[in-house]
Amino acid sequence: MKIKPDLENLSLTRKIFGFDENFKRKKLDVIEERPITLFLNNQEIVTMMTINDYPEYLAIGYLLNQNMITKKTRIEEVEYHDDLNAVIVRTLKVTNYEQKLKKKIITSGCAQGTVFGNVMENFRKIKFNNYSKIKKSWIYDLSKKINLTPSLYLKAGAIHGCVLCEKNRPLIYMEDVGRHNAIDKIAGYLKVEKISPSNKIFYTTGRLTSEMVIKSVQMRIPIIISRSGFTAWGVELARKANLTLIGRAKGKKFIILSGEKRVE
Amino acid sequence: MKIKPDLENLSLTRKIFGFDENFKRKKLDVIEERPITLFLNNQEIVTMMTINDYPEYLAIGYLLNQNMITKKTRIEEVEYHDDLNAVIVRTLKVTNYEQKLKKKIITSGCAQGTVFGNVMENFRKIKFNNYSKIKKSWIYDLSKKINLTPSLYLKAGAIHGCVLCEKNRPLIYMEDVGRHNAIDKIAGYLKVEKISPSNKIFYTTGRLTSEMVIKSVQMRIPIIISRSGFTAWGVELARKANLTLIGRAKGKKFIILSGEKRVE
Numbered sequence: 354m355k356i357k358p359d360l361e362n363l364s365l366t367r368k369i370f371g372f373d374e375n376f377k378r379k380k381l382d383v384i385e386e387r388p389i390t391l392f393l394n395n396q397e398i399v400t401m402m403t404i405n406d407y408p409e410y411l412a413i414g415y416l417l418n419q420n421m422i423t424k425k426t427r428i429e430e431v432e433y434h435d436d437l438n439a440v441i442v443r444t445l446k447v448t449n450y451e452q453k454l455k456k457k458i459i460t461s462g463c464a465q466g467t468v469f470g471n472v473m474e475n476f477r478k479i480k481f482n483n484y485s486k487i488k489k490s491w492i493y494d495l496s497k498k499i500n501l502t503p504s505l506y507l508k509a510g511a512i513h514g515c516v517l518c519e520k521n522r523p524l525i526y527m528e529d530v531g532r533h534n535a536i537d538k539i540a541g542y543l544k545v546e547k548i549s550p551s552n553k554i555f556y557t558t559g560r561l562t563s564e565m566v567i568k569s570v571q572m573r574i575p576i577i578i579s580r581s582g583f584t585a586w587g588v589e590l591a592r593k594a595n596l597t598l599i600g601r602a603k604g605k606k607f608i609i610l611s612g613e614k615r616v617e
Numbered sequence: 618m619k620i621k622p623d624l625e626n627l628s629l630t631r632k633i634f635g636f637d638e639n640f641k642r643k644k645l646d647v648i649e650e651r652p653i654t655l656f657l658n659n660q661e662i663v664t665m666m667t668i669n670d671y672p673e674y675l676a677i678g679y680l681l682n683q684n685m686i687t688k689k690t691r692i693e694e695v696e697y698h699d700d701l702n703a704v705i706v707r708t709l710k711v712t713n714y715e716q717k718l719k720k721k722i723i724t725s726g727c728a729q730g731t732v733f734g735n736v737m738e739n740f741r742k743i744k745f746n747n748y749s750k751i752k753k754s755w756i757y758d759l760s761k762k763i764n765l766t767p768s769l770y771l772k773a774g775a776i777h778g779c780v781l782c783e784k785n786r787p788l789i790y791m792e793d794v795g796r797h798n799a800i801d802k803i804a805g806y807l808k809v810e811k812i813s814p815s816n817k818i819f820y821t822t823g824r825l826t827s828e829m830v831i832k833s834v835q836m837r838i839p840i841i842i843s844r845s846g847f848t849a850w851g852v853e854l855a856r857k858a859n860l861t862l863i864g865r866a867k868g869k870k871f872i873i874l875s876g877e878k879r880v881e
Binding site (some may be wrong): 367368369371372373374376379381382383384385386387388390400402412436468478509510511516544560561562563581582583584585586587588600605606607608609612 | 631633635636637643645647648649650651652664732733774775794808811824825826827828840845847848849850852864871873874877878
């Protein structure tokens with residue numbers, strides 16, 4: 354695994370005391386979360402709660418998955434300011450998003466719904482072919498390898514994991530307090546490291562909601578596995594994009610909701 | 618219970634087919650989620666994914682918990698447009714938030730981080746006294762009653778529940794795809810129905826992150842119980858506000874992280 358949960362990084366967890374049901378003092382490991390405000394050039398975008406292990410990947414991935422930058426956008430630099438809890442992504446040119454937003458803000462304000470509209474417009478253009486395949490044994494291997502990897506989840510709970518995989522091998526294992534952050538960090542990694550997504554598999558511990566399916570499709574990853582459940586719209590979107598969606602993957606069991614032709 | 622999960626409302630779930638690990642066709646109940654765009658007067662605020670059972674409560678609760686309106690804001694009407702996937706909250710006067718945002722937008726854009734800053738400023742002013750108490754037996758009763766209530770979670774999974782309780786009685790049981798929506802619906806209900814929060818207990822199936830603690834404090838509910846885990850910042854904020862935070866409540870077990878003096 355190129356990136357795995359970093360249990361040596363003591364800034365990601367904290368030891369605290371609580372009381373159990375018999376009022377006995379108990380020492381506990383808990384996850385840290387921090388607010389980080391993201392800027393795109395001069396534009397304040399959002400404040401995110403994160404464990405803050407990879408603020409640069411998170412920032413780039415968030416902007417990509419919201420369609421605020423594209424794979425082709427030339428990034429000049431990413432500045433992370435620990436003291437200000439801020440991360441600033443600077444692009445060579447003013448982005449299309451900033452231009453659109455400027456117009457939108459003057460007429461009606463914050464334009465969050467507009468962002469969503471643009472994301473959906475882009476989503477509709479993407480349809481996966483059937484070239485990439487997945488073997489049943491890979492699903493079992495991946496679940497087992499990921500569940501047995503020492504993680505912040507096993508140490509402290511209250512955290513989600515997302516893993517970029519190839520065949521039966523986990524490559525990049527990201528964790529964060531929100532599963533949307535964990536997937537954004539993988540999106541940022543893919544862009545920065547120029548990794549091809551088309552032969553990859555995306556594994557998540559969280560639910561397969563519309564948000565997760567939209568992000569995977571934006572990232573051009575054709576196969577998703579989750580050990581949790583799924584929503585109707587998540588399944589519907591996966592079917593529209595011809596993405597393979599596998600839910601409730603536990604032990605030897607799983608459910609294929611979409612793109613079953615890819616499963617061998 | 619005044620509001621409980623509405624299993625008769627067939628628009629909240631959908632029947633779909635999937636395949637199990639032996640490629641056997643399986644019929645499944647899954648949760649619907651819909652994008653709803655929220656407007657405050659002429660201001661576009663956000664697009665939320667929701668099961669959409671109480672768009673009016675959700676809209677009002679979201680605005681309250683983001684400090685975009687206050688308990689005292691006079692709401693003229695709430696319009697829900699099913700065809701447009703939009704809900705519009707109209708206030709008698711232009712809100713402080715809209716005035717602040719107008720100024721902010723002209724200088725630097727979308728101002729999401731600024732919203733967060735205002736929420737934190739307000740948070741620091743609130744500190745609970747020690748008058749309200751909770752008995753150990755209520756924790757057990759509530760967990761049992763809530764877990765045994767027929768719910769969308771038991772029917773279809775992939776959904777969170779939040780319950781407003783008094784003593785050992787669940788009063789309002791809201792579910793939604795995001796736990797932040799479920800708590801916002803309760804906040805909206807409290808305002809519309811003019812319910813006093815100070816003698817209430819808030820139960821959630823989701824994790825106790827900073828977001829959930831901030832929202833409970835904003836709603837002036839002094840006690841939170843969750844069957845899931847917690848984050849360091851969630852605990853820290855609870856301690857600052859002298860809120861009673863009880864996590865990992867399962868069977869006869871639980872952990873008190875903060876405000877243990879209230880537990881009898």
